[in-house]
Amino acid sequence: MITLSIDNLGVRFGKKTVLHDISATIRGPQMISVIGHNGSGKTTLLKAVAGLISRTGEVRALDGNEPIASSGIRYVPQLSGVNSRLSVFEMVLLGLVNNLTWKVTPEVFTQVDSMLHALEINQLANTPVSELSGGQRQLVFLAQAFVSNPKVLLLDEPTSALDLRHQLVVMNAIRSYTEKSGAITLVIMHDLLTAARFSQQILLLEEGTLSILDEPELVLQAQRLERIYNVTVSIEKTSTDFLNVVPIKPL
Secondary structure, three states: OEEEEEEEEEEEEOOEEEEEEEEEEEEOOEEEEEEOOOOOOHHHHHHHHHOOOOOEEEEEEEEOOEEOOHHHEEEEOOOOOOOOOOEHHHHHHHHHHHHOOOOOOHHHHHHHHHHHHHOOOHHHOOOEHHHOOHHHHHHHHHHHHHHOOOOEEEEEOOOOOOOHHHHHHHHHHHHHHHHHHOOEEEEEOOOHHHHHHHOOEEEEEEOOEEEEEEOHHHHOOHHHHHHHHOEEEEEEEOOOOOEEEEEEEEO
């Protein structure tokens, strides 16, 4: 079992404290949506867990009793500024760079091709990344992350540039990858309906502190959301038994 332990995690930028003493223990396979108002520290949290920024406290990722190497923890930003002439296939192939030799084996080719099909971008395999739309690029970089089989996957708003169909494609792919690989996946989400539908738990940040980490129905409470987002909301179940958060008006 994969375990992610976060103990008294803190982050400061100059004199400003962005994260305060975050502590949580998460066991996979599990997909967790990270929510909170703008500026609450969501992206900082993912970067700190990934070891991309200076932090205090401790972050431990274990596969059973064995520490997970940094290569097994993958952070994917909201959008990439990469404007490469590499093809989509080549860009996804780079996700396997630690395992590549001078010759791409049939097994590696199949692995990349399968990932392109899973995210429905196989028709773009030979297209230069520089010619893609923002949403298509996001799908490419998700495919690059998936193909490397990370044990801890950190995704910053992976559906932000996607149309409705591809939002579902991506969220289903993230959920499927998490369950099949046994991974722990943290996903920054602004759409609370999507967060409730696809996540086993929701982590709510409030002013750089962990307000609550629990099942969606226990986190998405009207009084709590009204305080965090400063809007009146209605919480209801849809006909398909999904939890729906309906904003009514600003407070």
